[in-house]
Amino acid sequence: MRIEKVLNNNVVLASNAENKEIVVMGRGLAFQKKAGDEIDQAKIEKTFIMETQELMEKLSELLKGIPPLHLEIADEIVQYAQEELHTKLSDNIYLTLTDHIHFAVIRYEQEMGLKNVLLWEIKKFYPDEFAIGDYALKIIKEKLNLTLNEDEAGFIAMHIVNARQDGQEMQDTVAMTEIVNNAVNIVSYHYGIRLDESSLNYTRFITHLKYFAQRMVKKEIIPSGDDFLYEQVQIKYPKAFECANKINYYLQETYHTTLTKDEQVYLTIHIYRVTEGTETKKEKS
Template structure:
C-alpha cells in the first residue's frame, strides 16, 4: 500500500516466464491483485500478480533456496528456447503437445534444482526412443548439455529419453 501511495511499481524480471510457465500461481496473483485494487482503490498491475506468484512458487518449494522462482523461470525459458531453435520448425504454442512439453520442462527443472532427477531407465527403452526419434533425441541431448553446464552434473538417460518423447510430439 505504501508503494502504491508513493507511485512505486516493482517490475518482475521473470514476469513472462511466471505468467507462461506458472499460470496457475499467476492467476492466484491476479485474483489477489484484483481484490486489493477493488478493496483499497489501488492500481496494481499484472507485474504485482507475478510478484505474488513468485512468493507462492517459493512457498510451495519450502525454504530450500535452490528452488526459487527466478532461477526456475530462467531455466525453463532457456530450455524452451533451445528446443524451438533446434527444432527449426514453427511450433504452435497453443497446441496441447506444446503445453505438455512445457509442463514436462517445468518439472524437469524443478527436479534438477532439487537434485532429484529420475535415473532408472531401461537401456533398451532409451535405445528404442533414440532410434525411433533421432532428431528429438539429439535436441534432448542439447538440453542435457545445457543443464550439465548449469548444474555440473550429467542428465540421466531416463530424463533425456523422457524429454525426447515430449520434443517428438511437438516437432511432428
Template sequence: MKVRKVFNNSVVLGVDERGTELVLLGRGIGFQTSAGADVDTSLIEKTFVPGGSTTAERLAAFVDEIPLEDIEVTEEILKAARATLGTHITDHVLVPLADHVSFALRRAREGAAEIEYPLRWEIQYLYPAEVAFSRDALRIIEQHRGVRLPDLEAVPLALHFVNAQFGAPDLTVTLRMTEVLTETLGIIRAEYGIEIDEDSVPVARFVTHLRYLFLREQQGKKLKGVGDELKEVLRAARPREYDCGGRVAALLNQRFGWEVTADEVLYLALHVARLTDDATSTTEERP
C-alpha cells in the same frame, strides 16, 4: 501474552506463553505500555509471525509502514489465492505482498510512471495460473481501495505467489528460476530448431516438472526408484532427448551447484520428448 518491545503506538513485539515472538498491530496497542507489561489483547487487530530470515524487528518495520487498509485488502487477496492456487499460499506471504501492494497504490495515486519489470514476458507464459489470478487480485484491490493499478502489476504479484511455493524470503530465487526456465526452453529450441508454443500442454507440464524439481532441490529431496533398464531403453530409443535432458541438468548444476540425479535426467528427457513431439506434429499440420 507479554510485551517484549514497543515500536510505536500501533505496533508492539509480544511473546506468548510458549515463548513465540509475535508482531502485534492495533490502534493504541503500544500507547503508555512498556516491555514486560501484559498485552491488551482487546486492541490486537492483526498478528504476524516472523519466519525464515525475517526478524521480528524487520517485520515490525514493514508493518509500521503499511496502512492497515492495505494489509486488509492483501488478506482478501490471500484468501482468494489459497482457494485458487493452493494452500501453499500461506500468511508468510502477507507482509511482503502487502508492502508491494501499498507501494504500488502510492505510486498510482502520485501518477508515477509504470515500472518496467524484468522478465515480464517470460513470467506471463511460464506462470499462467499465477498471472491469471493476479489479474483477479487487481480487481480485488480496485474494489476495496478504489484504485485501478496498471495491468502490468500482475507480473510482480504473480512472482509473490510463485515464490510462496518455495518459501523463500524474497523474490531472488524465483527470478533466478525464471531465468533458468527460459534458458532451458532456449536449449530445446536451439537443439531442435523448432518453435515452441508456450501455451501448449507439454510446455505447461514441463515447466511444472521443473518447478517441482526446484522445490525438491530446495528441500534436499531427490527422485528415486526409476530402474536402470528404463533409463537404458530411453537412452537407446531417444538419445537426442536424453542428451538434451543431460544438458538441462548441467545448466542447473552450473547455476545452482545441484547434482541432478540420473532419475531426474530421465524425467527431463521424457518431457523434452513430449514437448518436441508436440511441436513437430503442430508444424506438420500447418498448411
C-alpha cells in the same frame, strides 16, 4: 487491552490476554491517545499477531510510514490466497506484500511502471499464484481506485510463492524455473519456431520438464538405461534427439548433471510431439 505504542491515529501496538504483542487497527483508534491508555474495543476493526517478536517489531516499524489501508489490502489478499491454496502462508508476507503494495501505489502515482521480466515464467509455472495476483489487482482497484497492470500481478504472485516456502525451497524453485525456461528456449532455437503454448503437447512437455527439474534439484534421479529404446528414438526422431542432447549439454555445463538414457528417451519423445508438424508449416510459409 492497553496501548503500548501509538503508531498513528489508526494503528497501535498493544498486548493481548496471553501477553503477546499485537498490532491493532481501527479508524480513530489512537486519536488523542498515548501509551498506557485503554483501547476502545468498539473501534477495533482488525488485529494482527505475528509468529515472532522480530516480525512484530518490523511490522510496527513499517506501519509508521505507510497508510494502514495498505496492510488491510495485503491481509485480504493473504486470506484469499490461503483459502485458494489450502495452506498457511508465512507471516513474513505481511511485511513484504504490504511494503510492495505501498511502493506499487507510489510508482503508479509517479507513472513509474516497473517491468516484470519473469512475467511469462510466473504465468506458466505458477498459474495458481498468478491467478491470486490477478485477483489482488481487483482488490486494489476496489480499495484504492487505481488500475495496476499484470506485471504487478506477477510480482504479487511471487510474494505468494515465497511465503509458501523456506529459503532453501525458494532457491530450488528458482533453479527449477530456470531449467524449464532454458530447456524451452533451447527447443525453440533448435527448431527456429515459437512453441504453441495452447496445445496439449506443450502442457505435457512443460509438466515433464517441471517434474524432471524437481527430481534433478532434489537429487532424486535414479541412474537407468534402456539401450534398445535409446537407440530406437535416436533413429526414429533424429532432430528431437539432437535437441535433447543440447539440453543435456546445458545441464552438464550449468548443473554438472547428465541425463540418464531413460530421461533422454522421454525428453526426445516430448520434444518430437511438441514440435511435430512444424517443419511442414515452415516449408509452406
